[in-house]
Amino acid sequence: MSGNLNAFGITHLRHVDLAVPDYQTQRSFYTDLWGLTEVGTDGDLSYLAAEGSPEQYVIRLRRAGEKRLDLISFGATDPAAVDALAAKLASEGVQLVSQPDKLQTAGGGYGFRFFDIDGRVIEISADVETRQHREVEEGESIPVRISHAVMNSNDPTRTKDFYEKYLGFMLSDTLWGEHMGEMMHFMRCNDWHHSLAIARGPHTSVHHVSFELRGLDEYMRGTGRVMRAGIKKVWGPGRHNAGNNTFTYFLDPSGNTMEYTTELERLTTDEWHPSVYDIADPMTQDVWGTADPMSELIARESFNDPDRGVFVAPPV
Incomplete structure (x- = not known):
C-alpha cells in the first residue's frame, strides 16, 4: 500500500466549505433532501455531517452576500505533519493564509490554510475530534x-x-x-x-x-x-x-x-x-x-x- 500513502502525511478529504447568499434555502436542501445532518450552527455558519462518517462535518455553509468556495479541508496524520508541510510550503513560496494553530471551527484540531496556485483556500488539519457516526442501513439513501x-x-x-x-x-x-x-x-x-x-x-x-x-x-x-x-x-x-x-x-x-x-x-x-x-x-x-x-x-x-x-x- 505504500505507493498510495501521501508523502507529506495528507490522509483524506474532510470537508468543503461554501458561502451562499440563499443560506436558509441551502440548509433545507442539504438536510431535507440531500440527506446530510445539521450537527450545529454558529452565527452565520451551518455544519452538515454525513451519517456514516466520523468527520465532524462534510459541508460547511456560510451565509454571505456572494457565492464562493470558502475552502477545501484535508486531514493530516498528526500535528507534526501539519507543521512540516506548512514550513515546506512557506519555504517554497506558497502563500500561507494562516500559520499552524488551534482551529476555531467545529471539532477543533490543529491546522493551517494556504492559497493553491489558482487562489483556492486549502486547509490541512490534524487532531480534529471525530463525531458519533453510525452504519447507514440497507435501503437508506443518504450520504455515507x-x-x-x-x-x-x-x-x-x-x-x-x-x-x-x-x-x-x-x-x-x-x-x-x-x-x-x-x-x-x-x-x-x-x-x-x-x-x-x-x-x-x-x-x-x-x-x-x-x-x-x-x-x-x-x-x-x-x-x-x-x-x-x-x-x-x-x-x-x-x-x-x-x-x-x-x-x-x-x-x-x-x-x-x-x-x-x-x-x-x-x-x-x-x-x-x-x-x-x-x-x-x-x-x-x-x-x-x-x-x-x-x-x-x-x-x-x-x-x-x-x-x-x-x-x-x-x-x-
Whole structure:
C-alpha cells in the first residue's frame, strides 16, 4: 500500500466549505433532501455531517452576500505533519493564509490554510475530534461520507502539477479530448481513486462535490428521490470508466453541482499506471450507456460562476 500513502502525511478529504447568499434555502436542501445532518450552527455558519462518517462535518455553509468556495479541508496524520508541510510550503513560496494553530471551527484540531496556485483556500488539519457516526442501513439513501471534490481551472495541468509537487497528490487517470487537450486529472492522497480532481473550465470555480452512498440500490433510490423533488439533474445516472464509480449530478439551489456516487475504485497496488481516456469514446464517460451522452451543454452546467473568493481568505 505504500505507493498510495501521501508523502507529506495528507490522509483524506474532510470537508468543503461554501458561502451562499440563499443560506436558509441551502440548509433545507442539504438536510431535507440531500440527506446530510445539521450537527450545529454558529452565527452565520451551518455544519452538515454525513451519517456514516466520523468527520465532524462534510459541508460547511456560510451565509454571505456572494457565492464562493470558502475552502477545501484535508486531514493530516498528526500535528507534526501539519507543521512540516506548512514550513515546506512557506519555504517554497506558497502563500500561507494562516500559520499552524488551534482551529476555531467545529471539532477543533490543529491546522493551517494556504492559497493553491489558482487562489483556492486549502486547509490541512490534524487532531480534529471525530463525531458519533453510525452504519447507514440497507435501503437508506443518504450520504455515507464525502467522496471527492472536483475544481475547475483554466490550466488544469498547471494545477495538477502544483498538487503533485507541493502536496504529494498522485495522478490516477486523465480524461482527454482531441480539441481541448487534457480535460480532467483525477488525483489521490490515499487508496481511493480520487479525492480531488481538476477539470478544465473557463475560470476558477467549483465543478462538483461528490457524496458516497451505501451501494447501488441506495444510490439509485437517492437519485430518484432528488429527481422527484424537481431538482435540476445535470447528468446521470451512469457509471464512469475512470474510477469505475456511478454518477448522478444535480444543481443545488445556488448553482453548485452536487453528485451522488458509489463504488469508487480503490487502488490496492503500488504499480498503478495512470491511463488517458478519450472523451470521444462513449465508454469513457458512461460504461452503462444510461446517461445522456456528454455534451457541451452538460459540460457548461458544471462551469459554475467565476469564484469570487480567489486569493481572498474567508472570514472564518
